[in-house]
Amino acid sequence: MTIRIGILGYGNLGRGVECALRQNPDMELVAVFSRRGNIDTLTHALSLPLDALEDYKDKIDVMILCGGSATDLPVQTPEYASMFNVVDSFDTHARIPAHFAAVDAAAKASGKCAVISAGWDPGMFSLNRIYSMALLPEGETYTFWGRGVSQGHSDAIRRIDGVVDARQYTVPVPEAVAQVRSGAMPTLSTRDKHTRECFVVAEEGADLARIEQEIKTMPNYFADYDTTVHFISAEELKRDHAALPHGGSVIRTGVTGLNKEHRHVVEYQIKLDSNPEFTAGALVASARAVYRLANEGKSGCMTMLDIPPAYLCAMSGEELRAALL
Amino acid sequence: MTIRIGILGYGNLGRGVECALRQNPDMELVAVFSRRGNIDTLTHALSLPLDALEDYKDKIDVMILCGGSATDLPVQTPEYASMFNVVDSFDTHARIPAHFAAVDAAAKASGKCAVISAGWDPGMFSLNRIYSMALLPEGETYTFWGRGVSQGHSDAIRRIDGVVDARQYTVPVPEAVAQVRSGAMPTLSTRDKHTRECFVVAEEGADLARIEQEIKTMPNYFADYDTTVHFISAEELKRDHAALPHGGSVIRTGVTGLNKEHRHVVEYQIKLDSNPEFTAGALVASARAVYRLANEGKSGCMTMLDIPPAYLCAMSGEELRAALL
Numbered sequence: 001m002t003i004r005i006g007i008l009g010y011g012n013l014g015r016g017v018e019c020a021l022r023q024n025p026d027m028e029l030v031a032v033f034s035r036r037g038n039i040d041t042l043t044h045a046l047s048l049p050l051d052a053l054e055d056y057k058d059k060i061d062v063m064i065l066c067g068g069s070a071t072d073l074p075v076q077t078p079e080y081a082s083m084f085n086v087v088d089s090f091d092t093h094a095r096i097p098a099h100f101a102a103v104d105a106a107a108k109a110s111g112k113c114a115v116i117s118a119g120w121d122p123g124m125f126s127l128n129r130i131y132s133m134a135l136l137p138e139g140e141t142y143t144f145w146g147r148g149v150s151q152g153h154s155d156a157i158r159r160i161d162g163v164v165d166a167r168q169y170t171v172p173v174p175e176a177v178a179q180v181r182s183g184a185m186p187t188l189s190t191r192d193k194h195t196r197e198c199f200v201v202a203e204e205g206a207d208l209a210r211i212e213q214e215i216k217t218m219p220n221y222f223a224d225y226d227t228t229v230h231f232i233s234a235e236e237l238k239r240d241h242a243a244l245p246h247g248g249s250v251i252r253t254g255v256t257g258l259n260k261e262h263r264h265v266v267e268y269q270i271k272l273d274s275n276p277e278f279t280a281g282a283l284v285a286s287a288r289a290v291y292r293l294a295n296e297g298k299s300g301c302m303t304m305l306d307i308p309p310a311y312l313c314a315m316s317g318e319e320l321r322a323a324l325l
Numbered sequence: 326m327t328i329r330i331g332i333l334g335y336g337n338l339g340r341g342v343e344c345a346l347r348q349n350p351d352m353e354l355v356a357v358f359s360r361r362g363n364i365d366t367l368t369h370a371l372s373l374p375l376d377a378l379e380d381y382k383d384k385i386d387v388m389i390l391c392g393g394s395a396t397d398l399p400v401q402t403p404e405y406a407s408m409f410n411v412v413d414s415f416d417t418h419a420r421i422p423a424h425f426a427a428v429d430a431a432a433k434a435s436g437k438c439a440v441i442s443a444g445w446d447p448g449m450f451s452l453n454r455i456y457s458m459a460l461l462p463e464g465e466t467y468t469f470w471g472r473g474v475s476q477g478h479s480d481a482i483r484r485i486d487g488v489v490d491a492r493q494y495t496v497p498v499p500e501a502v503a504q505v506r507s508g509a510m511p512t513l514s515t516r517d518k519h520t521r522e523c524f525v526v527a528e529e530g531a532d533l534a535r536i537e538q539e540i541k542t543m544p545n546y547f548a549d550y551d552t553t554v555h556f557i558s559a560e561e562l563k564r565d566h567a568a569l570p571h572g573g574s575v576i577r578t579g580v581t582g583l584n585k586e587h588r589h590v591v592e593y594q595i596k597l598d599s600n601p602e603f604t605a606g607a608l609v610a611s612a613r614a615v616y617r618l619a620n621e622g623k624s625g626c627m628t629m630l631d632i633p634p635a636y637l638c639a640m641s642g643e644e645l646r647a648a649l650l
Contacts, residue, residue, distance in 0.1 A: 265595070317631065
């Protein structure tokens with residue numbers, strides 16, 4: 001019996017989940033739900049409007065929520081956890097505890113199972129921060145992001161007057177990464193760790209110096225970083241910056257031994273051609289785990305930190321122990 | 326209330342666990358058990374002979390078994406799982422299913438909880454093979470070990486006639502690692518991936534050419550590898566090869582997208598000054614998880630693949646979500 005999946009929201013992430021499901025033969029896509037409904041999906045999957053959801057309560061085992069963290073998921077995940085087992089990729093770190101509480105209450109009330117914040121950060125990076133801290137309790141953990149496109153920072157630039165479009169790359173400082181990798185445990189400021197590189201399409205006649213200044217001094221987003229701004233044409237942006245690559249590293253250095261004389265460096269590193277498709281992989285694997293946990297009678301909210309790793313895999317525990325342990 | 330830990334077996338691994346426990350304030354070392362008993366421990370912990378074990382059934386929450394995989398653990402882990410919650414680092418991959426079955430039967434009968442094969446391979450490397458396969462089901466996984474000392478290969482050399490002592494380093498082939506890291510998904514033979522470097526102390530007057538030939542042609546251990554043999558003095562071995570460093574990488578390349586047009590490379594890499602002390606860190610974290618799982622009423626055998634990651638950490642789920650997710 002295959003796991004019946006629904007997708008809610010059909011942007012880059014929803015399309016990534018749709019494609020990922022074809023690589024997981026133990027799952028099937030029942031339908032894509034979106035505000036519009038009746039859209040052309042990449043794989044010709046059934047497309048339905050949101051008001052059809054109610055009819056699918058017993059026809060979908062896990063609903064994968066592919067909306068954004070700013071406004072969609074804070075509403076949708078608790079709402080749909082009252083009808084379905086759900087998975088989301090909520091990634092506003094500071095608001096995770098509140099989101100967790102809201103989803104947990106809804107899922108406990110309905111007896112459904114939810115996993116929030118699946119993806120790579122939060123997600124795989126969080127797991128690696130936690131594993132390496134558990135094994136090496138004395139030490140320092142460093143997270144580097146990039147080189148990759150930050151959607152949030154690109155959006156922030158687009159909101160500036162005179163900007164037509166923009167793409168922002170987060171770039172780790174190579175010297176900082178090398179220093180951390182050496183096991184040195186340096187103290188690094190925000191500016192030491194990452195630079196930001198912006199490709200901006202401006203309106204004709206716009207004051208480029210003013211735009212550049214507004215970007216570089218923008219609090220939270222750019223003011224604490226060394227930022228480079230390149231003005232390019234709309235054609236160049238489309239030609240050279242259409243992809244959504246990303247990547248990064250979680251590195252922990254820890255000390256052990258009677259006199260802490262031994263040093264260990266543990267690194268988890270990813271290089272992704274497509275950020276949303278890798279995140280989709282985490283959502284789909286988490287959906288499998290949610291299905292199994294729900295079948296065991298579990299309810300309430302969880303994150304990837306609460307999922308026994310074997311539950312993410314299609315193979316049985318026995319197969320995993322024989323082949324991959 | 327602290328988690329009361331016992332250590333059984335007092336070689337490098339047992340000493341590593343003893344030191345690691347001092348870095349985990351939620352745990353306390355009750356006693357070290359060994360065949361001899363009454364030994365000087367690094368931290369002046371209580372040392373007892375094996376026949377004292379029975380008296381400690383209710384005074385120890387988790388017994389960490391630090392014997393070897395060849396002869397100790399296949400007997401000890403099932404035996405002591407009838408008295409204690411236990412953790413071991415059983416690392417003979419091919420015999421894991423049989424060991425699991427034996428420990429599972431014993432632990433289920435006693436109502437105790439056991440985790441076998443905690444460490445880095447099996448252990449953290451297995452986890453990374455499984456996470457990356459779950460997220461990227463289409464692709465190739467590569468494991469590289471080293472540069473590091475292989476105890477098993479060192480022992481194999483020591484069994485050769487005329488050899489006094491030996492140290493064997495497993496060394497990944499840099500070109501192979503670079504090729505895999507690039508995302509190329511090459512087909513690599515055993516010989517392509519690793520070389521073996523041996524430092525051998527021979528008896529005075531021994532036939533060095535014969536020893537070298539016996540090493541290089543030894544089936545399973547060396548015949549399939551490019552092996553280098555250096556004859557050195559006992560003093561040089563002691564001076565230059567006393568440490569037990571190790572390391573390695575698990576690298577998976579996977580493809581995603583409608584036409585598999587996107588490529589992702591995920592790597593987990595470790596560089597360890599002390600192999601037994603890092604393994605000890607995995608044993609101690611797993612002991613914490615075993616304690617919690619046992620308190621939830623779980624019994625039987627598990628591996629790190631079955632442990633919810635948060636259970637390995639001293640912090641609560643709430644703290645982890647707020648600080649590290």
